[in-house]
Amino acid sequence: xxxxxxxxxxxxxxxxxxxxxxxxxxxxxxxxxxxxxxxxxxxxxxxxxxxxxxxxxxxxxxxxxxxxxxxxxxxxxxxxxxxxxxxxxxxxxxxxxxxxxxxxxxxxxxxxxxxxxxxxxxxxxxxxxxxxxxxxxxxxxxxxxxxxxxxxxxxxxxxxxxxxxxxxxxxxxxxxxxxxxxxxxxxxxxxxxxxxxxxxxxxxxxxxxxxxxxxxxxxxxxxxxxxxxxxxxxxxxxxxxxxxxxxxxxxxxxxxxxxxxxxxxxxxxxxxxxxxxxxxxxxxxxxxxxxxxxxxxxxxxxxxxxxxxxxxxxxxxxxxxxxxxxxxxxxxxxxxxxxxxxxxxxxxxxxxxxxxxxxxxxxxxxxxxxxxxxxxxxxxxxxxxxxxxxxxxxx
Numbered sequence: 107x108x109x110x111x112x113x114x115x116x117x118x119x120x121x122x123x124x125x126x127x128x129x130x131x132x133x134x135x136x137x138x139x140x141x142x143x144x145x146x147x148x149x150x151x152x153x154x155x156x157x158x159x160x161x162x163x164x165x166x167x168x169x170x171x172x173x174x175x176x177x178x179x180x181x182x183x184x185x186x187x188x189x190x191x192x193x194x195x196x197x198x199x200x201x202x203x204x205x206x207x208x209x210x211x212x213x214x215x216x217x218x219x220x221x222x223x224x225x226x227x228x229x230x231x232x233x234x235x236x237x238x239x240x241x242x243x244x245x246x247x248x249x250x251x252x253x254x255x256x257x258x259x260x261x262x263x264x265x266x267x268x269x270x271x272x273x274x275x276x277x278x279x280x281x282x283x284x285x286x287x288x289x290x291x292x293x294x295x296x297x298x299x300x301x302x303x304x305x306x307x308x309x310x311x312x313x314x315x316x317x318x319x320x321x322x323x324x325x326x327x328x329x330x331x332x333x334x335x336x337x338x339x340x341x342x343x344x345x346x347x348x349x350x351x352x353x354x355x356x357x358x359x360x361x362x363x364x365x366x367x368x369x370x371x372x373x374x375x376x377x378x379x380x381x382x383x384x385x386x387x388x389x390x391x392x393x394x395x396x397x398x399x400x401x402x403x404x405x406x407x408x409x410x411x412x413x414x415x416x417x418x419x420x421x422x423x424x425x426x427x428x429x430x431x432x433x434x435x436x437x438x439x440x441x442x443x444x445x446x447x448x449x450x451x452x453x454x455x456x457x458x459x460x461x462x463x464x465x466x467x468x469x470x471x472x473x474x475x476x477x478x479x480x481x482x483x484x485x486x487x488x489x490x491x492x493x494x495x496x497x498x499x500x501x
């Protein structure tokens with residue numbers, strides 16, 4: 107293989123433009139989604155009268171749906187040699203579902219809206235991550251995934267901040283706030299349409315989107331080890347909806363409920379890109395273990411907290427855990443999957459992680475309702491400790 111020239115090497119220090127475009131796409135879609143999600147647990151329990159168990163089940167089903175969709179979209183993107191059509195379909199579908207939250211009169215319609223929205227997420231997730239890997243040099247994969255994750259998370263904390271301002275402006279009318287969330291979702295889809303580019307790496311004419319289970323057998327044992335680690339991590343990390351419920355149950359006014367996601371995502375956003383750079387320069391195991399230690403500290407604080415200050419400290423540690431682990435896990439999937447099966451690999455990884463999220467969120471809701479909030483977070487700490495033990499011995 108030809109050695110790259112100094113000019114080429116210098117050019118490679120910059121993150122590819124497509125990665126930047128996908129970062130802005132994620133930013134605007136997360137801005138839209140988090141305006142809604144920051145208020146959705148309160149909307150469900152106070153406006154629609156749903157139980158906490160229902161909140162956990164809805165969130166778990168939604169995320170599991172996204173994960174199941176990812177396996178199909180990822181594999182299809184590999185077979186047809188195209189990522190952008192599926193990415194555009196996913197973001198467009200998500201934009202179309204946003205008005206359903208504003209008109210919902212029952213938890214059933216909210217479930218339907220979340221279900222459709224997460225199908226859109228599933229359609230775009232694996233092809234998007236595969237496209238990041240397709241256009242990025244191997245030596246800076248961690249930086250690319252960290253940057254996209256950081257920009258995604260900027261939207262995730264700007265969304266709740268905007269939700270707070272809109273709640274004051276609309277005098278706590280959550281439905282009006284949900285209507286505003288439609289605008290950035292549409293912008294996100296338009297950015298995909300105009301600015302996201304992809305290389306033609308497959309012979310589309312000779313490919314067809316026929317799903318064959320045996321193709322997964324081409325993935326290495328190293329990939330399946332990463333998938334197993336992802337399962338254990340997800341079991342220890344249930345839905346962030348429980349962070350909002352914990353803070354409001356401890357005295358945080360409903361109008362300020364979005365501050366929970368702001369606090370978490372500020373830490374997440376600030377840490378994701380530096381963590382991505384570190385992941386290009388050092389072994390994965392120390393970062394994974396540090397992330398789990400942050401999650402254990404977060405759970406213990408949230409379980410035993412007697413003040414909002416301690417709760418928000420726990421939320422900050424939760425964000426640090428996300429920053430250290432989420433981009434790194436994506437990098438590991440890319441590292442341990444062949445280019446021709448990257449979409450499939452990301453789809454499979456997110457499938458197993460998403461199904462685990464359904465179990466974790468449902469269990470968290472049951473513990474919350476049956477025993478109390480402290481039991482929910484102590485169980486999370488226990489699973490995180492188990493994950494720490496496994497990574498210490500096998501990673």
